[in-house]
Amino acid sequence: MTDDTAADKADERTDGSRRSGMASLANEDFSVIDAIGGPRGVIESMLPGVVFVVLFVATRDLQITVMVAAAIAVIQVAVRLVQRQSVLGALTGVLAVGICLVWAWFSHDARNYYLPGFLINSFWIIVLAVSLIARIPGIGVLVEFIRNPATDHFRQWLAAWRSDRQLLNAYMIVSGLWIGVFALRLGIQIPMYLTNHVGWLGTARLIMGVPLFALAIWVSWLVIATPLHRHRIEERRRDPQAERTD
Template sequence: MSEQSGKRTGLASLAGAGDDADFSVIDAIGGPRGVVESMLPGVVFVVLFVATSDLELTVVVSAVLAVLQVVVRLLQRQSVMGALSGMVAVAICLVWAWQSHEARNYYMFGFLTNAFYIVLLGVSLIVRVPGLGLAVEFIRTLPTEHLRAWLDDWTGDRPLKRAYTIVTALWIGVFALRLAVQVPLYLTNHVALLGTARLLMGIPFWALAIWVSYLIIATPMHRHKAVRAAQDRPGAAPSPEPPSQGA
């Protein structure tokens, strides 16, 4: 959800889904460099551990690599927020594995975060304020006051709210599928398979979920923005919502 080189990434990239500008999945997941920085620590961890069975060496090398990624960005005077947040996540995973003396626990933090998102998004659907819509609209408009009016603005647009509900359910499915595949591998201590599954279901699934989310919300968001722009023009008379907005 950060912004690198003027380009929004993660969920922030969906905030402009209703604009006429082209949408790029590669930019949305951080560009080629962002993909490499995200995947490299995990690749090094699983490959090095499988090759050496030395957990201490694997932890040290992975930690050094994560720190180097941040240092390189600092030296190049580039944004370090993405790399820094990634380093913190990797640090938690490495400490967990090292303290427990089990390589498979490198992936425990990921299980917990996936479960947390499932619960959070599930609750948002129960209370009928879809979590993905809440996140995207907050990024898009950054409300500082009149929160109720801001919430009513997009939840009152039925096609847009329906689209946000669908993509929220989609993301719940992504997180649930990750757990369904990876937890059995964790329980049976198949570290190599678990690491491979984690990599394949990481950035690729993230990119697919963002792309499908864009396809679902782009049209209703574009219509919503067009209606609001027309209503905000000087001298524009208040008008009821068009059929596509309220039906």
């Protein structure tokens, strides 16, 4: 749920027991490092963007910049394949980078590398705002679906966590927090886009990608940790045999 796709990719770690991105909020043993994909995930997430902004500012050659950034993204996937590691997150990152690069290439404007990010942030502001109005907070839906996928009996599944007032309030607060994160990105980056400050725009995009995501998801966990833990205990008390994904 960020414009820095590798930051919010929800692929699992190689041991299959840890989730990254927003999905990490469903982990009973939360870790910010796991949430951002570990050191390697951070590098894979940020490297194409760093190369794009640095190379374009240095050369002002959009074609070379796009080709080099694209090559780096592809190499990252190839390295994972050679090492026989999970490539889902890397492929997701390549797809996102590819969309940005194609947009910049065909528009002949380096600024448009960042345009898909604006659209993604705007989309999530709308989705989360609507979910708050409906009092079905989007972050709550995400976390609860990961913990216990609603394959049937959707109304019962929804009521099971929405009836927990403390947990519902926590999810409402966190959903509002993420609206603020996405709005902050747009508020700072769009003026740079409109004034054609590509270098500053790229720098802001990097700072407000993984670093801001890490801060926001840590705060999110602080808000939901206690009510979610209590909710888990109550679930297990009511149904000790229940099998859950968390």
